Amino acid sequence: MLNILEPGLKTTIQDTGRFGHYHMGVPPSGAADKYSFLLGNTLLGNPPDYAGLEMMLTGPVIEFQKKTVIALTGASAEVKLNGEVIPLWQPIAVSPGDVLMVGKIYDGIFTYLTVSGGLATPEILGSRSACFASGFPGVLGRKLLKGDQLPLNEPLPGVLRQVGKSIPNEIKPVFNRQLDLHLVLGIASERISDEGLTGLLNQEWTIHTQSNRVAYRLYGGRVRYKKEAAPFGSGNSPGNIVDIPYPIGGVIVPNEEELIILLNDGTGGGGFVTTGTVISPDLSVLSQAKPHSVVRFHAVTVEQAFQLRREKEQLIEKVKMTVQQA
C-alpha cells in the first residue's frame, strides 16, 4: 500500500494509456512524458505498461506499507527518503514505514514514481490511467487526495538485485527552454499557403501558459491559410474543415496566429485546419516544457520519423539489457 500523506499539486495514476475507445471520445491518457515513464519501469524490470504515479510541479509525501523497490524518473526534483536526499534514475529499496517526500520539481513539469510490480489500483476500459474528462469513479477520475491508500502488487523476482544500478547520462532526457520538434506534414496542409507553411517552420513559437495534458498552445509565429472557400459542411471560416478525428500530436491551426498540439488527454472530433503531426518521441519532450519555452519545428519525412522513434526505443532497449544482466 502507498499511503498518501500529502497529495502534492496534481499527482495522478498513469500507465501507458487506454486504447480502443478513442473513437468513443475517450482520450488515451497515460504518462505525458512516456519516455521517462518507460525508463522507470525498465529500470525495475517491470513490463512497460505497469502503472505508477505522475507528479506535477510539487510532489507528494508518501508512506510505504510494503517492502519493495521504487524508481524516480522524469524532471529533476528534490526527493528525500526519511529525510535523506535520494537520487533519481536508479532503483531504491524501501521498507514499511519509510516516507518519501517529493518536493519542488524543476527543469520540467513531471516526475514519475514507478514501483516493482506496479500499482494494483482498479482498471477501467483496460487502463489504470486517470482521466478527468471521463467521469470515471475514484482515483480513475481525479488527482490523488490526502488519505488515499493505493494498493501495490508484490515486487517482481530479482528486483532487489537492481538496487544501486543507474542509467547512463546519455540516456536521460534533457529538458530545456529551447525545443526542437519534428513533424510530418499532412492531413489538411493543402489549406495553408506555401508562404504560411514557411512561416510555421521558420519562425519561433512560444508556449502559452494555458497548456496542459490535453493540449499545448503556442503563439508568436504566423501561419496563413489559402484564400479559398471552406468546403461544404465545415463552417464559414477559412480555418474550418469538416470535423476530423485529430491524432494525438496533431498540429491544429485554429487561427493564423495560434497553434494547438494535442496531447494524451486530448480527443478527436474537431473542425480546425490541421497541418501535420508531431512525432511521438517528441511529445514526451513537449509535455515537460514549461510555459514561455520556445519551439522550433522541423519537417521530417515519415521514414525519418520512424528512424527517430527507433533511436529512442534503442536507448530503452539498452537499459533493459543491463537490467537483465543482473
Place this chain on the structure above:
Amino acid sequence: MLIFPETKFDFCGDEYIYAEISTEMRIESNFKSISITNELRKRNIPGMIEVYPSNASYLIRYDPTAISPHHLLDYLQEIDQQKSHRSELHFSSRIIEIPVWYNDKITKNTIERYQHLQPEAGGDDFIHVMRANGFTEADAFIAAHSSPPYFITSLGFKPGTAWGFPLGVPQNKIIQAPKYPSPRSYTPGEALGIGGAFTVVYPTESTGSYQLIGISAVPVYDPGQNLSLFRDSFFLAKPGDLWKYRPITEAEYYNIREEVEKRTYEYKVKAIEFSVEQYDEKGDHYISQLMEGF
C-alpha cells in the same frame, strides 16, 4: 449511382494513418467510413490500436513495432477500393428513441447565465434557433426537429458525445444553428445542443458551444452501467446508429428521470441492417421504410 473520389491517405507522425474520403461533408462519405472501420475492427489486426470513423474521413492508430506501416497502408488502400462499390456498403445498426423535453426550464436557467456570450440570442437559444430557421411557433419547430432520424456520424469531444445528422431531409430544410462565438464554461448533462447541421446530447456536464434547445430524459453515457442497455458498453451511441428524438412534456420528463434513477428504464430500440445501395436507390423513401413501426 454513387461515385467516390479517390481517398487521400496520409501518414501522421509515426503512429497514425489518416484517410480522407472527401473534403466536403457528404453523408455517403460517412457511410463509407463506417463500413470500412466496422470491417477493420472485425478483422482485429495485430498492431492496430485505434480505428476511428469520422464524418468524411477515418483515422487509424498503429504500433509500428508490431506492424509495418507500409504494409498497413497497402492493406487500407485495398479495403478502400473494395468499399468504393455501393453494394459493399452496409452495416448493422440500431434505431434508438431519445425522449426530449424541448424548450425546457433546466437548460434555460443555464443559458441565462451565459447571455453575454451571444447577446443577439437574447438569452434564449431555443427561440434564437427557431427564428433563425424561419419558424414562429415553438410546436412547429419542435415537430420539424424531432421528425427525422439523426444518423450518428462520429463520436468525440468528451466520452460518449455523438454527432447526429438528419436523414431524409432536403438540404435546404435541414435545421442549422451557429455555434457560440466563445464556449460556455458549463453545460448541464443530457442537454440537447445544435451546432451547424449536427445535434448532440451532452453526455456529462462540460463546456460547450452548441445552442441548447432541450434536455434528454435519458443518459447517453453510463460508466457505472446502471441501466441494462449499457451492460456491454458505457456508450449509448455507435457510429451508424439512428436516433429518434421524441418530444415529451415536463411531467413526462420527471417520470422518466425517476425510472432512470430506479434503474428500471428500458430504451426503445430496433435493430436494423443499413444498406447504402437501398438508400442510394430509394433515398428518403428508404429512410421512412426503416422507420416504419417505430
